[in-house]
Amino acid sequence: MTVMGMEEEAKIIELNILGQMCPACLLVVLKEINVRKDELRSGRACLVIRTDHRDTTRTVPESARKMGYEVEVRKVKTYYEIVVGRKV
Amino acid sequence: MLLFDSHLLAFAHFCIGLALGSVLYRSDFCLAGILRDVFLFRDFSLLRPLLLAVVLTMFLFLLARLVWGLPLESSPTFGRASLPGLVGGLVFGIGMVLAGGCIVSTLYKMGGGNLANAISFLGIVGGSMLYAEIHPFIRRVEHLSLFSREVSLGQTWPLAGWLIVCASIPLFLLWQRQGKMVVSAAADAYLQPWRAAIVLAGLNLAACLASGWPIGISTAYAKIGAFIEALLVPGHVAQLEYFQTSSLVVQSGDTMLTGGAGPRIDLVFFSEMPLLVGIIAGSFLTALYLREFRVYGLPPTRQGLAAFGGGLLVALGARLAGGCNVKYVLGGLPLLSYQAMLFVGGMVVGAWVGARLLPIIFFR
Numbered sequence: 168m169t170v171m172g173m174e175e176e177a178k179i180i181e182l183n184i185l186g187q188m189c190p191a192c193l194l195v196v197l198k199e200i201n202v203r204k205d206e207l208r209s210g211r212a213c214l215v216i217r218t219d220h221r222d223t224t225r226t227v228p229e230s231a232r233k234m235g236y237e238v239e240v241r242k243v244k245t246y247y248e249i250v251v252g253r254k255v
Numbered sequence: 256m257l258l259f260d261s262h263l264l265a266f267a268h269f270c271i272g273l274a275l276g277s278v279l280y281r282s283d284f285c286l287a288g289i290l291r292d293v294f295l296f297r298d299f300s301l302l303r304p305l306l307l308a309v310v311l312t313m314f315l316f317l318l319a320r321l322v323w324g325l326p327l328e329s330s331p332t333f334g335r336a337s338l339p340g341l342v343g344g345l346v347f348g349i350g351m352v353l354a355g356g357c358i359v360s361t362l363y364k365m366g367g368g369n370l371a372n373a374i375s376f377l378g379i380v381g382g383s384m385l386y387a388e389i390h391p392f393i394r395r396v397e398h399l400s401l402f403s404r405e406v407s408l409g410q411t412w413p414l415a416g417w418l419i420v421c422a423s424i425p426l427f428l429l430w431q432r433q434g435k436m437v438v439s440a441a442a443d444a445y446l447q448p449w450r451a452a453i454v455l456a457g458l459n460l461a462a463c464l465a466s467g468w469p470i471g472i473s474t475a476y477a478k479i480g481a482f483i484e485a486l487l488v489p490g491h492v493a494q495l496e497y498f499q500t501s502s503l504v505v506q507s508g509d510t511m512l513t514g515g516a517g518p519r520i521d522l523v524f525f526s527e528m529p530l531l532v533g534i535i536a537g538s539f540l541t542a543l544y545l546r547e548f549r550v551y552g553l554p555p556t557r558q559g560l561a562a563f564g565g566g567l568l569v570a571l572g573a574r575l576a577g578g579c580n581v582k583y584v585l586g587g588l589p590l591l592s593y594q595a596m597l598f599v600g601g602m603v604v605g606a607w608v609g610a611r612l613l614p615i616i617f618f619r
Contacts (some may be wrong), residue, residue, distance in 0.1 A: 180341065185551040186370060186371070186550075186551030186552050186553070186554055186556050186557060187355065187371065187554050187555070187559075188355035188356070188369065188371030188372065188375075188558045188561075188562055189285065189288055189355045189364070190291060190292065190295060190296075190380070190440065190613070191355075191554075191555075191558050191617055192294075193296065194613070194614060194617060194618075195617075198618070203306070208306075219367075219368070219369070219547065219549065219551055220283075220438070221283045221440070221442040221445070221547075222283040222288065222442075224440050224441040224442045224445075225283075225438055225440035225441075225442075226292075226296070226298070226441065227441070228441065229298075230438065240441035242443060244546075245546060245547050245548065245549040246547075246549075247441070247442065
């Protein structure tokens, strides 16, 4: 599967934080980005976060972009999917 | 004011609650989160809209005094500053960070379907019931530790409010020119926090015009707790001073109206309770409209425990101080209430402590 225009297929790391409380969402995501930074930076993987927390569509993209990652947000049914990919 | 007709008063508060719930859901303008994120993530972006809400409310209250002669600086819901106000703010600050929301944000998040906030809600109700057991001791401490003779700086120095408003205008204009009032979010129908701040100020003025005092809601939780406890142990409730006394006494014409946390139909029942129900309904309906309402199940155990424990602390803090952050930040600071200043000072320190504790609770 190609994600965010990546030339090679990237492994998808799914992170389901549906129903979690604020601010655990951002803490959990930041921790995951930190743990997976080598895979994410190289473009070998991308992180797909599922959240129902509206403010996460502000905080996660802002934080990830500050770290230099590509970010996409889309609404899927009743929740949001945030894709964090390789460094720009 | 609508104090002459309790049903009209209740209807007005329900409508204010509906609007509040919808606006808060769309903007996710969480008063607890704004302060917590300053310490946890060094994110200051929502502090500016919060400051706008405070200063704009201050301006509207000053205007209400000029135009309608509303004596808001002597509002019946604000008392003299005391030690429990400061300690209450501290406990409240820690609690709101652990609970993932304050008194109001718990309601709109719960209305949107989040069960973690429903657990916080139960914690706040439970904490209010616990407080009733220690109320006589806290009131004794309060009487021994009154700091100020006046209730607000506005009483001592009437021009202070106007000076603050005038001094703040260039700051907001500068922030607006620099684009610092706008944040980027991808949620459907997202309402910019600065717009939410304007609506909050307007709704607070509407509440003042309806009842004569700014928005307050924390006693409604205690009332829910009292009704539940009265069903289970009516004899015990009858002995608790907190549930038998009135925290709100207002003269309306020839009638003396009272309200309190006790399990009875009174002024709090017709003002704070419909506001509480309105906020939940407003966010629920907005979530339904945006096709976002869904209950995703219970949060992880640590988060659930933090939510409940935080809820207990939120309630204890609010009861110690005689109100929550909505009353003191959005109503008390604009009125330059000394108790509000103490509460907010304590709450800021509490939020810092909570932000230190949170990663430990979640991950270790």
